[in-house]
Amino acid sequence: MFNKLKIRGGVHAEERKEQSTCQPVRKLGIPPLLNLPLRQHAGKPAQPVVKVGQQVKKGELLATSTGDDVCASLHAPTSGTVTAVGEITAPHPSSLTTQAITIEPDGLDESVPVEPLADPMTLEPGEIADRVDQAGIVGLGGATFPAALKLKSGARQKIDTLILNGSECEPYLTCDDMLMRERAEGIISGARLIQRAVGARRIVAGIEDNKPEAIAAMQAAAANYDDVTIQAIPTRYPMGSAKQLIQAIMGKEVPAGGRSSDVGALVHNVATAFAVHQALYEHQPLISRLVTVSGACIEAPQNVEVLLGTPVSWLLEQCGGLTEDPARIVMGGPMMGQILRTADVPITKGASGILALATPEISKNEASPCIRCGSCVSACPMGLVPLEMARHAKGDDFDGAKEFGLRDCILCGSCAYVCPSHIPLVHYFQFAKGELSAKRVQERKGELTKSLSEARKARLEREAEEKARLKAEKAAKAKAAKEAKARAKAEKEAKAKQEAEQASEESGS
Amino acid sequence: MTQLISSPHAHNRTSVQRTMLLVCGALLPATLFGLYLFGWPAINLFVLCLGTAIGCELLSLKLAGRSLQACKDGSALLTGWLIAMTLPPWAPWWIAVVGTAFAIMIGKHLYGGLGQNVFNPAMLARVGLLISFPVPMTTWIDVTPITSADAPSFIEGLMITFEAMPIPDAATGATALGHVKTALTMDVPVTQSIPEIYNAGDYLFGSTRGSMGETSALLILLGGLFLIFKRVITWHIPVAMLGTLAVLATVFNVIHPERFEPAVFHLLTGGMMLGAFFIATDMVTSPTTKSGQLMFGAGIAVVAFIIRSWGSFPEAIGFAVLFMNALTPIIDRYFRPRIYGYGYTGKPLNSGKE
Numbered sequence: 001m002f003n004k005l006k007i008r009g010g011v012h013a014e015e016r017k018e019q020s021t022c023q024p025v026r027k028l029g030i031p032p033l034l035n036l037p038l039r040q041h042a043g044k045p046a047q048p049v050v051k052v053g054q055q056v057k058k059g060e061l062l063a064t065s066t067g068d069d070v071c072a073s074l075h076a077p078t079s080g081t082v083t084a085v086g087e088i089t090a091p092h093p094s095s096l097t098t099q100a101i102t103i104e105p106d107g108l109d110e111s112v113p114v115e116p117l118a119d120p121m122t123l124e125p126g127e128i129a130d131r132v133d134q135a136g137i138v139g140l141g142g143a144t145f146p147a148a149l150k151l152k153s154g155a156r157q158k159i160d161t162l163i164l165n166g167s168e169c170e171p172y173l174t175c176d177d178m179l180m181r182e183r184a185e186g187i188i189s190g191a192r193l194i195q196r197a198v199g200a201r202r203i204v205a206g207i208e209d210n211k212p213e214a215i216a217a218m219q220a221a222a223a224n225y226d227d228v229t230i231q232a233i234p235t236r237y238p239m240g241s242a243k244q245l246i247q248a249i250m251g252k253e254v255p256a257g258g259r260s261s262d263v264g265a266l267v268h269n270v271a272t273a274f275a276v277h278q279a280l281y282e283h284q285p286l287i288s289r290l291v292t293v294s295g296a297c298i299e300a301p302q303n304v305e306v307l308l309g310t311p312v313s314w315l316l317e318q319c320g321g322l323t324e325d326p327a328r329i330v331m332g333g334p335m336m337g338q339i340l341r342t343a344d345v346p347i348t349k350g351a352s353g354i355l356a357l358a359t360p361e362i363s364k365n366e367a368s369p370c371i372r373c374g375s376c377v378s379a380c381p382m383g384l385v386p387l388e389m390a391r392h393a394k395g396d397d398f399d400g401a402k403e404f405g406l407r408d409c410i411l412c413g414s415c416a417y418v419c420p421s422h423i424p425l426v427h428y429f430q431f432a433k434g435e436l437s438a439k440r441v442q443e444r445k446g447e448l449t450k451s452l453s454e455a456r457k458a459r460l461e462r463e464a465e466e467k468a469r470l471k472a473e474k475a476a477k478a479k480a481a482k483e484a485k486a487r488a489k490a491e492k493e494a495k496a497k498q499e500a501e502q503a504s505e506e507s508g509s
Numbered sequence: 510m511t512q513l514i515s516s517p518h519a520h521n522r523t524s525v526q527r528t529m530l531l532v533c534g535a536l537l538p539a540t541l542f543g544l545y546l547f548g549w550p551a552i553n554l555f556v557l558c559l560g561t562a563i564g565c566e567l568l569s570l571k572l573a574g575r576s577l578q579a580c581k582d583g584s585a586l587l588t589g590w591l592i593a594m595t596l597p598p599w600a601p602w603w604i605a606v607v608g609t610a611f612a613i614m615i616g617k618h619l620y621g622g623l624g625q626n627v628f629n630p631a632m633l634a635r636v637g638l639l640i641s642f643p644v645p646m647t648t649w650i651d652v653t654p655i656t657s658a659d660a661p662s663f664i665e666g667l668m669i670t671f672e673a674m675p676i677p678d679a680a681t682g683a684t685a686l687g688h689v690k691t692a693l694t695m696d697v698p699v700t701q702s703i704p705e706i707y708n709a710g711d712y713l714f715g716s717t718r719g720s721m722g723e724t725s726a727l728l729i730l731l732g733g734l735f736l737i738f739k740r741v742i743t744w745h746i747p748v749a750m751l752g753t754l755a756v757l758a759t760v761f762n763v764i765h766p767e768r769f770e771p772a773v774f775h776l777l778t779g780g781m782m783l784g785a786f787f788i789a790t791d792m793v794t795s796p797t798t799k800s801g802q803l804m805f806g807a808g809i810a811v812v813a814f815i816i817r818s819w820g821s822f823p824e825a826i827g828f829a830v831l832f833m834n835a836l837t838p839i840i841d842r843y844f845r846p847r848i849y850g851y852g853y854t855g856k857p858l859n860s861g862k863e
Contacts, residue, residue: 013521171519243849253849254849255858255859256848257857330516332516334519339514363517368623370624371525371528372794372797373528373797375523377798381849382848383845383847385841421524421624424514426516
């Protein structure tokens with residue numbers, strides 16, 4: 001209750017979660033083809049280390065992270081042959097292409113041999129982070145930021161609380177819920193490794209109170225550890241956003257422009273913690289994930305464990321196929337997920353759900369004028385004024401939009417969810433944010449150009465000065481020489497004159 | 510190429526139309542009661558206002574080259590309805606037509622249509638009419654329920670509306686606010702003039718002279734509570750407005766009871782209730798943030814109290830609302846929510862390792 005008062009805004013969307021939680025997680029088999037985009041994470045694409053035609057085994061490295069950049073490596077989800085390294089359709093609304101490695105599975109599912117490892121809990125913090133890096137683990141809640149980088153920066157800062165994000169506030173999605181119900185031990189074990197890696201004092205798992213089974217399972221798994229607490233938090237979207245979660249659990253706000261570590265917190269998704277457990281205890285890199293398949297057009301909504309790179313179309317078939325032509329296929333949740341134009345795209349590390357939505361489930365109304373009702377202001381969890389931001393963004397006044405908080409917008413979509421005029425607010429904000437960052441890049445470029453041209457000007461000036469100085473010196477020298485010559489001449493003349501005078505005197509006398 | 514569709518893919522299913530129709534629904538009890546109290550001429554006026562509103566909306570949309578479908582949003586209907594609630598119930602037809610046409614075409618569409626107007630169109634119409642045509646706008650008919658013997662028949666109602674039959678002077682009188690104001694100018698203290706015309710019960714349940722929106726404070730209040738319950742409006746503007754007025758009136762009444770009316774009188778008479786729940790809460794012309802709305806409501810109450818107490822007009826809600834409408838942009842500019850991660854001054858919070 002206390003926390004509920006503190007959290008501002010947000011919406012309580014229709015949950016529609018129960019459809020997909022009635023049966024246990026089903027492990028799907030090996031699809032006929034796997035497409036693994038090189039960039040399934042925030043940051044730069046991974047560098048492929050395999051060639052076309054090469055045989056790979058399950059867990060073998062396909063592409064490696066590129067040095068110090070934000071990047072995550074990629075592994076073979078099963079054994080088979082690399083048939084292509086090239087462009088495929090990206091799982092993105094644009095349907096543009098992306099670089100990917102294509103594997104044709106051989107069906108044997110042979111693993112790479114693993115060397116036995118000492119108890120992971122005895123590893124040095126840095127070693128844990130390295131192994132997480134090698135396993136290609138990224139934030140599985142949707143942000144897909146490489147987990148190892150968070151561990152390394154966490155180890156450098158003072159982290160008090162490791163927050164496990166089990167809020168799963170998006171409607172429809174239940175993959176974290178099911179993971180917590182079925183694999184709570186693994187989550188806690190992975191979380192303890194993360195805790196060791198960053199030196200956190202305690203672990204708090206925040207779970208929305210609409211998941212009593214998950215809370216119970218996690219409590220049972222955490223019973224043996226004094227420093228692990230399971231905290232039920234109010235069900236309110238966007239509770240799963242790191243900033244809101246930190247506020248709900250620690251009662252502190254992350255300062256603007258700062259990071260979670262500024263308030264001594266590090267947030268990891270429960271699925272990420274489980275992936276860490278799998279990597280260190282079971283020697284399995286990140287090659288599969290739980291995906292919620294739901295929506296009114298799905299024959300049998302459920303949670304499935306699928307290999308990364310599995311085509312969405314094959315996944316849908318395995319779930320009984322579609323009952324009708326969906327109005328929209330969404331990857332992720334309905335609040336922040338991305339629309340898919342085609343089902344011929346692969347499941348990636350960040351794909352928490354595949355939703356086939358029917359017309360009554362989605363908002364398809366035409367946008368009408370803003371009536372300034374202020375619903376968006378009340379719904380904004382960040383305290384922004386979405387209607388003003390949209391008004392400025394619409395008029396290409398991005399600095400004006402920034403003044404009303406565009407930079408702090410987390411694109412959660414609460415405002416658009418409640419807008420009676422059905423204005424695509426998030427669309428405006430995404431656009432405006434893109435424009436602002438393009439402008440920033442342009443400005444940085446401009447500054448660079450300016451500093452370069454200034455440097456050149458300074459150099460030219462310096463050179464000109466030098467030249468002038470040399471010239472002056474030369475001139476002075478020449479002048480001096482000339483003067484000396486003149487003097488010499490004058491002297492000579494004087495002497496000659498004198499001599500002549502003398503001579504005439506002599507002759508005259 | 511299909512249009513790029515951004516998240517969210519879900520919606521809570523509200524719409525402008527639903528909002529407007531809920532407000533109309535909330536007005537319905539008070540309206541039906543008012544129509545009952547004032548009979549056929551009031552019904553004619555009501556129909557005229559609604560019809561003119563829809564007609565002018567369609568005409569304006571057509572002139573602006575927009576889709577006529579936009580009139581389905583119900584905003585014009587609501588404007589017409591609110592104008593009908595604020596006119597003297599037996600006002601002639603042209604009052605309704607001129608007022609509503611002014612509200613829709615000049616008050617709303619000249620500014621750019623729905624969402625763009627600075628001033629509340631219904632209040633613009635009311636104030637414009639009051640200043641231009643003071644006599645028909647202050648001719649308040651006695652309550653003559655449609656079932657009573659004195660009530661005009663349907664034909665007589667039409668004749669009254671279309672000015673084929675004069676309203677008998679004997680059947681009209683002042684509203685309570687007007688009576689008290691007039692009495693004050695003749696040095697009759699309010700302690701004497703109020704009991705002559707007013708008892709709280711009549712004004713609460715409504716069997717008094719006035720516009721349809723003034724008669725039953727209770728029905729308006731219930732409609733307002735319904736809107737708050739349905740989350741169409743929030744409590745901020747009505748509470749700030751009624752609360753500020755109550756405090757101001759009480760303070761002045763305690764200091765000088767013969768000069769200033771008590772708080773209950775202020776709250777129950779005139780358009781205070783209608784103003785607090787239905788007029789000031791007009792979304793387009795009120796601030797969008799909670800703190801701004803509190804400021805706005807309080808501002809209306811202060812202006813209304815000043816005009817009621819020292820101005821020359823007995824009723825002031827219309828003027829007060831328009832005055833605060835004009836200040837809404839500046840209120841919106843300065844009364845914003847605190848952004849997460851920033852202090853109230855707008856500076857980022859300290860990197861909190863305190």
